[in-house]
Amino acid sequence: MTKNLHVCLTPALLPLFNVEEYIVVIIDIFRATSSxxxxxxxxxxxxxPVSQVEECSAYREKGLDYxxxxxxxxxxxxxxxxxNSPFSYTVEKVAGKTIVLTTTNGTHALHLSRSAKKIVIGSFLNLTALxxxxxxQNENILLVCAGWKNNFNLEDTLFAGAVVNQLKDNGFELDDAAIAANDLFQIxxxxxNQYLKKTSHGERLKKLGIEKDIEFCLQIDIATAIPILDGERLVKLQ
Amino acid sequence: MTKNLHVCLTPALLPLFNVEEYIVVIIDIFRATSSxxxxxxxxxxxxxPVSQVEECSAYREKGLDYxxxxxxxxxxxxxxxxxNSPFSYTVEKVAGKTIVLTTTNGTHALHLSRSAKKIVIGSFLNLTALxxxxxxQNENILLVCAGWKNNFNLEDTLFAGAVVNQLKDNGFELDDAAIAANDLFQIxxxxxNQYLKKTSHGERLKKLGIEKDIEFCLQIDIATAIPILDGERLVKLQ
Structure with missing residues (x-):
């Protein structure tokens, strides 16, 4: 069988894919999937991961140690x-804990991908392990960029390109978005970090004072864990 | 005022833009907007341009010389x-005539952009004139890639990049898609033609036996006319 390696550039394009035919990788580099x-x-x-702030606060009422x-x-x-700051996710703070997370874009992409064969989480931090x-896996792979408010963004696309770059010589058939993502990654x-500074999103994040988060999220291969969705929970792939 | 130069990578993303704030350029390189x-x-x-084949054939019954x-x-x-073959649009065949056209992707993008300030048609053929x-124009500009069945394609994005390349030093603010399109054009x-040969769409069009059409559509600046939408009709911008 020919395996497909496809890139969905924004969640708005997910209805164009038969998600159930793929292993889906969710990508929201700044900063949900990195964290x-x-x-x-x-x-x-x-x-x-939950969609709404209200769902998240409901866990407080469950009285457990979330x-x-x-x-x-x-x-x-x-x-x-x-x-979403990765600096909140240190060993001291999170070891042994369960975290309930809602974010602007990443959770949205994840919920839209529910019917996939498997859903895993990608970031530059675990690039090579992933x-x-x-x-x-011997399956079709769909790299889903969370984007920004359903539109295209460069940081998620660049990471998709980094994955394509590692997989492309392994018998996958690429779609146009995968080719483009890989070419942008090569550039x-x-x-x-320098490349992304010219983007609109970089400007916006800079205004929020999270430049250190950005630097952190662009570190390659400082982690080997692959988060995978198991029911409602993202856990470490064993 | 800061002018925006934005790229809408597929018609599926058009709802994310306030189309009425832009001059829209419709791009369907293979082959509607080239033709x-x-x-x-x-x-x-x-x-x-019409959406449905039935609308198109209705013009036959109007008895005029369409x-x-x-x-x-x-x-x-x-x-x-x-x-859609550009070779059908020679002086001998089309001079003085009105053509009723329906296509898979280009007409779709055009109809979704109806509320724009102006709608013009772009292709490599009229790149510099456009x-x-x-x-x-002193207006925001939105380059709308017709794509392939609502998904991203490289040829339309590359042309969007060619326009960004010509406009980018003229005080426009670029979005991430415009930056990406320009970078892909640079590559x-x-x-x-060689670059596009690696794409899935190139393979598909090759199977349809329209390699000569493709070569034709990639000629730069063999035309100076800019088609503009006037009511229901695309006419030459005066």
Whole structure:
């Protein structure tokens, strides 16, 4: 069988794909999927992604020892433990804990991909571990960029390109978006942070004062854990 | 005022843009907008884009001297005068005529953009004439890629990048898609045909036996006419 390696450039394009035919990789580089990878790497028992802030706060009432993470438009929601900053997902804070997370874009993409064969989480932090695992799955792969408010963004596309770059010589058939993502990665890879500085999103994130988060999220291969969706929970792939 | 230069990578993303704030450029390189530019250049009085084959054939019954062009999935529909091949739009065939045209992707993008300030048609054939006109409009510009069945394709994106390349030093603010399109154009511009050969769409069009059409559609600046939508009709911008 020919395996397909496709890229869905924004969640708005997900209806064009038969999601159930793919292993889906969710990508939201700034910062949801980077923080999820870092949290699972650091021993979080599970991360539960939810769509709405209200769903997230409902877990507080369950009385269990959940950490609640909620962010809207790049900022921590009042009354929550933390938002999307990867610096909140250290061993000291998350080891053994379950985190309930709602974000602007990443959770949205994840919920739209529910019917996939498997759903895993990607970021530059676990790039090579993820790619090596994808290589040996013998399944179609769909890289889903969370984008920004349903539109295209460069950072998620560049990461998709980084995965395509690692997989492309393994018998996959690429679609146009995969080809484009890989070519953009080739342009940006020497200094991804510098490349992304020219984007509108870079400007917006800079205004939010999260330049250190951005640098953190662009570190390649500091983690080997692959978060995978198991029911409602993202857990470490064993 | 800051002018925006944005790229809408597929018609599925058009709802994310306030189309009425832009001059819209419709792009369907293989082959609708290339043929439209060539037909208007060659003296067609007007080209009327319609969504459905049935709408197109209705013009036959009006008894006037219309040429009817209909194509679905890259082939001429039975009983029509011609389809999307630019070689059908020569001076001998189209001068003084009105052509009613329905295509798979281009017409779809055009109809979704109806509320724009102005709608013009772009292709490599009229690249510089179009870009020079856009430069002096003092309006936001949205380059709408018709794509393939609502998904991303490389040829339309590359052309969007070619326009961005000509406009980018004229005070426009670019979105991420415009930056990406321009970067992809920089990669492909030395030999666009060669670059596109690696795409899935290139393979598909090759199977349809329209390699000569493709070569034709990738010629840069063989035309200066800019088709503009006037009511229901695309006419030559005066």
């Amino acid at each position: 999820i990878c870092y949290g699972i790497e650091n021993g979080a028992e599970a991360i539960i 950490l609640l993470a909620a962010e809207r438009d790049g900022k921590v929601v009042d009354g929550f433990d933390f938002g 790619s090596n695992w994808l290589k040996i 940006g890879k020497a200094d991804i | 439209i530019c060539y037909g208007i250049e060659n003296g067609a009085e007007a080209i009327i 040429l009817l062009a209909a194509e679905r999935d890259g082939k001429v529909v039975d009983g029509f005068d011609f389809g 870009s020079n006109w856009l430069k002096i 492909g511009k030395a030999d666009i």
